[in-house]
Amino acid sequence: MDRGQQGDIRTQAICLAKFGRVMRRCRMHQIGKGTAGKAAMEAVRAPAARLRGRPGEQQHQPPPPRDDADSREQRAARRRCQRMMAHDHPRSGRQGSQRPPQTVALAFVGHEPEPGQTEWGEGVAARHRPAYSGAMDEHEAAKAAAARLAGVTDRIAAAAKLARRAGEDVALIAISKTQPVESIRPLIAAGQRRFGENRVQEAEAKWPALRDEFPDLELHLVGSLQSNKAEDAVALFDVIHSVDRPSLVKALGLAMDRAGRRPDCFIQVNIGEEEQKGGCAIADLPALLEQARAADLPVIGLMCVPPADLEPAPWFALLAKLARDHGLPGLSMGMSADLEAGVMLGATQVRVGTALFGARA
């Protein structure tokens, strides 16, 4: 990439950061000013989470009031927000902006009523659940997991259809970080085979036994990776989404040479240029990519986690442009709350946790 192109991309990134979708941040800023910050954040997150509901989903609550016009004060707030964008990134994850978990009704089937019971229902099931056998729980968990999986694959298929893409071209990775094996099994039973973990150690404790049992599982590392864990990661994972710095490229290259095993890699880009986020800076991408290719890392695409609470579409579009500019076919982008935007803008891999497992405890 020449300097001019880099300049273009930087300009686009800055422009997106400035005006992409800052209204929510503005509201947060206005509400947060002079009040207890935490309460203000909560006040903003609720409508934000509602706004981020999936397209077509029944909205039970009325949408938050929309500003009829931008007042001078609001524009000033937006400018303040731009400064916040540049200097203040209070949170590290996206959990805050994720949609609340979908409620999956548990069907109550397969058992006769106990004496004295006159009606079936969730209330009855809940009161008596501890008395039921493990087999019953397993059956219910499997049904609930299958329903959640079907819900997510339907969302992917609907978004893909709108974008004239085939739903099968989008790989669904179930993010099972912090989930115990007993929560993972029902999803495997429902047919899910691609799983993603954040930490090498946690994955080592959970997956080798499951892999023996289900040899066709595909394991993805989506969390940041320390160079001293590169060897373990190469041994365990099939795809690594978080390659983001020269020292890690070097360590992975050596580990792959030694192991004779070369997991596919995504370069993680810090697309919002946020200080606390992992990922390489946009400006550093060409050099890192060159180094990764020289070290024989099979780089198949780019990955990003866009800034929380901003509309993700501009960042996804920018990541797609970077991937095109560098001739990379893969795009790992989109999670529970924003997979539609990811798929419509070209995602080949979406990383979904909450919508498949429910909210993390």
Place this chain on the structure above:
Amino acid sequence: MKFDGIIFDFDGVLLESEYAGNAHLAETLTALGHPVTTEESMAHFMGLAGQDFLDAITARIGHPIPAGFADIRAEEDRRAMAEGIDPVAGAIAFVRSLPPGMPRAIASSSSTAWIERHLDHMGIRDVFGAHIFSGREHVTRGKPAPDVYLHAARAIGIDIARAVILEDSPVGVTGAVASGAYVIGLVAGQHCAPGHAERLQALGVQAIARNFDEVARLIG
């Protein structure tokens, strides 16, 4: 004016073509022996193209595509081009009221031939001059990619971050939001069913307008 320029989607924003097309589709299927209302047609077939469109019809009527269907559709396209289609209520007055120096463009998935002909019918071709851009003709990637909006903004000499886009469809809105512009979801067309505004909000539009008076207030 809070924006340096304005970019319009065409079908469903300026032209009632979504509604007209579905009304004709419903009439055609009904005449061929498969009764379908315009509302059903919009609910089940709108936004689909090619084989997906034909599959949806087959599934809905429980019968293969009737003989003569393609010919009737092609004839209707010719008639629409020759005779015109109603504009969206308030659209003509709105585009005529734009400040004379304000950069404006159309960014659509339709062909420029379709857009120009209907602008002629509406009598507002002069408002847009040469600034008519097609996702099929001017860029490699059409909507939902943001490219046609970025192309239009460049062509009329404005920064996309200072542009306002009027869009009505989920696919168009996704690309418009991705471009980084201020996006108004316009639900003025007769094809916008209840819940459409909420659907566009979920995709990230900054504001919803139910008619062109509301658009005027939003950008004023």
